[in-house]
Amino acid sequence: MGKNEAVPTPANDGQPGGLLIVISGPSAAGKTTVGCELATRRERAIHIDGDVIQRLVVSGSVTMEIPPPPGALDQLRLRFAAALAVADLYRAAGFDAILSDNLFGEEARRFIVSALESDPSWPLHFVMLDPSIEAIRERYRRRPGGGYSNTLTPEVLKDAVESTPRVGLRLDTTGQTVTQTVDEVLARLAEAVVDPASLRAAG
Template sequence: MSIIVITGIQAAGKSTVAQALAESLPTSVHVRGDLFRRMIVNGRVEMGPAVPEPGALEQLRLRYQLAAETADRYAQAGFTVVLQDIILGEHLLDVVNHITSRPLSVVVLAPSAAAVMERDAQRREQRGKVAYQPGDESIELLDQALRTSTPRIGHWLDTSDLSLEGTVAEILAHLETTARIV
C-alpha cells in the first residue's frame, strides 16, 4: 500500500480533493493533519500570524510527526493513505523523510492566488468557514511562500480551472510518475 501526501495553502482544496481521492481508492484512509492541532484542548498555539508565537512551530512539527506516524501505521495495516495538511517550505521534506512506508507520492495543489481568494470567499459565504483572519499571512504571501520556499518535489498541480473530478483524475494519472518520491 502507499501513502499520498497532499499539500497546498489554505483554501487550495486539499480537504475536498483528499477525501474524493480516498473515496476513489479501494481500502483507503484520509488522514487530516489538522485534526492533530485541534486535539490540543489547552495550550494550543496557532500558526496563523506572519510571525507565530513561541511554541507554534514546535506544535506544528509535532502535528506533522503524528500525522506521518499515523499514515505509516495505516499503510502498514494494508491501507492506501491520503495524508492531507498545509505543509510548506522545508517542512515538506521533513514530513517526507519522517514517513517510512513506500511507495510515497506527493501532490502539491497550487491554484492561482486569485482562485484561492475566490474559493475562500465561497467557503465564507456557504459555510461560514474563515481561513484567513486579520493579522494572518495573506493569501498572496502564503502563495509566494509555497512557490518560492517549498521544495519542488512531487507533482505540482495548478487546479485553478480544474473540477474536483478533473483534479482527482490528474492526481491518479501521475501517482506512479511525477508524484512518486520513492
C-alpha cells in the first residue's frame, strides 16, 4: 500500500466501530492541518476541528486566557464534550474520527477519561505534536492570522504541553512537513493507544 492510499477503517475489518484519534499541540504546531490530512488517509473518516465547534457560539463566546476568565473553562469543556459526542456518533457508524484541539494539562486528562468511559471497548489514540519553541515561532510568523494572545504565548503553551500526561504518542515535529508527520502518526499508530493504567501512572 502506497503512502497516499487510504487505510481501511476497523469497520471494514469486521470491528465494531471506528478509531478516535486525538491530535493536540500548541497553536501553529499544525494539528488542524495534520488532522485533516490524516482523515484523508483513512478509508472512512471525519475530521473535527475544535475551533470550528467554538465558532458555533454566535454570541457570548469567551476567549481562553491565562488565568481563564469567567466562563472560559465551562465553554472549553462544552466544546470538548460536543466534539466527543460527534466523534462517538460517527464512530458508531464505522467512521474513524480525527479530532484536532487544544488539550493540555488537567483538561486533557479530563477529556481522555471521558473518552475512555464513553465506551471502554473503543480504543483512544492520543497524539501530542511537540515542535520546538523556535519552530512554533517561525510557523506563527508565516501564518496569515493570529494564534496567540498576550497570555497564551509559545512559552506558556510549551509548559502546558509538558504538564499534559505522557500517554499515547508524543512527536517532536520540528523540521517535518505535514506529510512526514502524518506518515509517522500512521506508522506508529499502535503507540498512540492510551492505556488507562498508563494514564493513572502519569499522575
